[in-house]
Amino acid sequence: MFKTLVVFGAALGAMGAAPAYAACTTTVGAVMSLTGSLGVLGQQIAKGAELGVADLNAAGGANGCQLELSLLDDQTSPSVGVDAAKKLVDVQQVPAIVGALSSGVSAAILTSVTAPGKVVQISPASTSPTFTEMAQQGKTGGFWFRTTPSDALQGVAMAKVAYDAGLKKVAVMYLNNPYGQGLSQEFTAAFARLGGTVTQNVVYNPSQPSYRAEVAKASSPVPDALFLIGYPGDGTTIAREWIGAGGPQKFLFPDGLESQDFVNDVGAQYMKSVHGTAPGSDKTPSLATFQREFQAKFGTLPTQAYIPNAYDATVLIGLAMQQSRSNKAAAIRDAIRKVTDPKGETIYAGVAELKKAAQLLAQGKSIRYVGATGPLQFDVNGDISAPMQVWSVSAQGKVEPTGMVSVAQIDELRIAKR
Numbered sequence: 001m002f003k004t005l006v007v008f009g010a011a012l013g014a015m016g017a018a019p020a021y022a023a024c025t026t027t028v029g030a031v032m033s034l035t036g037s038l039g040v041l042g043q044q045i046a047k048g049a050e051l052g053v054a055d056l057n058a059a060g061g062a063n064g065c066q067l068e069l070s071l072l073d074d075q076t077s078p079s080v081g082v083d084a085a086k087k088l089v090d091v092q093q094v095p096a097i098v099g100a101l102s103s104g105v106s107a108a109i110l111t112s113v114t115a116p117g118k119v120v121q122i123s124p125a126s127t128s129p130t131f132t133e134m135a136q137q138g139k140t141g142g143f144w145f146r147t148t149p150s151d152a153l154q155g156v157a158m159a160k161v162a163y164d165a166g167l168k169k170v171a172v173m174y175l176n177n178p179y180g181q182g183l184s185q186e187f188t189a190a191f192a193r194l195g196g197t198v199t200q201n202v203v204y205n206p207s208q209p210s211y212r213a214e215v216a217k218a219s220s221p222v223p224d225a226l227f228l229i230g231y232p233g234d235g236t237t238i239a240r241e242w243i244g245a246g247g248p249q250k251f252l253f254p255d256g257l258e259s260q261d262f263v264n265d266v267g268a269q270y271m272k273s274v275h276g277t278a279p280g281s282d283k284t285p286s287l288a289t290f291q292r293e294f295q296a297k298f299g300t301l302p303t304q305a306y307i308p309n310a311y312d313a314t315v316l317i318g319l320a321m322q323q324s325r326s327n328k329a330a331a332i333r334d335a336i337r338k339v340t341d342p343k344g345e346t347i348y349a350g351v352a353e354l355k356k357a358a359q360l361l362a363q364g365k366s367i368r369y370v371g372a373t374g375p376l377q378f379d380v381n382g383d384i385s386a387p388m389q390v391w392s393v394s395a396q397g398k399v400e401p402t403g404m405v406s407v408a409q410i411d412e413l414r415i416a417k418r
Contacts, residue, residue, distance in 0.1 A: 024064070026063075026095075027069075027093075028096055028098065028314065029072070029099075030046065030070065030072070031097055031098075031109060032071065032101055032310075033073070033076040033100070034071075036074070036076025039076065041258075044304060045307050045309075046310065048307040048314070049311065050071075052310070052313070052314030055349070055350065056315060058351045059355040061318075062318045063321060063325055063326075067318060074101075078108035081099075085109040085112075089119050095329040096119065097119060098310060100125075101306070102126065102179065103131075103177060104178050107178050110134070110140065110144055111139070114143055120333050121143060122146065123145075124146070124147050124306050124313045125305070125309060126146055128150070128151060129151055129182040130182060131381070136381060142333055143329065145313075147312045147313045149279055151179070151183040154279070155182075155190055156186065156187075157277050157390075157409075157410055158190075159191040160190075160409065161277060163191065163196050167250070168195070168196055168224060169225075170191065170197070170198055171199050171219070171225075172201045173203075173214060173218050173229065174203055175205075175256075177206075179256065180229045188201060193413070200220070200223070202218045207234065208234070211237060211241055212241055212245070215238065215241045225251060227252035227253075228252070229254055229256065231257070232259050239270075249271075249273060255277065255305045255306070259399070260302065260399045271397070272395075275392060276392060276399075278391060279387075280401075280404050281386075282375065282386070284371075284374055286372045286374075287349075290350075312349075315371065316340070316376070317336075319354075319367070319369055320335035339357075343368070344365070345360055345367050347369050348369075374387075387407055388404065388405040389401050389404055
């Protein structure tokens, strides 16, 4: 059922020779979409976690032990994801899991496996506001974190991008899962506050052979643009059917569709008016180091979200183990905020910086890890704030970043909500 990839610290390749370890290995779990509707994105995101393990091991591992990443494929399915997480927790007894990517899969794992099992879960890509609500209701036990901002932020950013582009009437089609539901709600409310109108809000289910009925409903009355919330695969089918039905070829796409493969499959000639959003990264020394190391290890760094988020999630687990001098889940949970202490000495991404972090932690000093995605300050719900990158499709048909909506701009619009 599972496609499994185990990444050992000895296989460092371009990262250099592995240091000597004591006779111990600590396994960190990962559940990601390597196949299914998010597979085209997930295969690249997983490489971020692999690079995180390689960097930690090249810097000495965690508490003298080599780290090993046990990566399982959830097939973008909640039930498969739960089975994978149970295997990691019950059989391999991992103290922490990086993942999942889909909010629906992450929510299923959180409620069925990690929260009741008291295992740390850090998602690099699950953006549904549902997780904030679950934490507020005491359902996560503090074991939930994410290195990507909530769609409570992305929905606001997309509303601003759409309105600034002169779009006043937008039809929304959204995937029937926590990601689609949450982002649709946040966008609709924010767009209305700006003076825009959502002409239709149409839900769709995954893996249908056709979406003609949903497309027809979203097309009437005729909007200025379509905001399609989903993943490659189903998203490709819907976009093609929208174009085939004569819908306006003006599109709003979220992070889930920031994919060159998606654009190629639909046809770049139909993507001449695209406005997209995705979690962005503050430009710090960490981002440049991450980009350089990723390209050295894997080749080209794709233009898509969440690869650096997976790196940061993995590095945080390793640093938390060192800070707490433990590989137990509760200790890791409690140490994550300690290695992102605003009063601590700043540590950036990369082997040299992680070696420095290990030395400081061994001396009992506090550190502030500033990751490839920027400063990571987790609130009581395990959430962070971050800017939103704006992206589009160039005249040459390439997905490329075009701007940024800052945290301050998002906060200003969110404050207006109150």
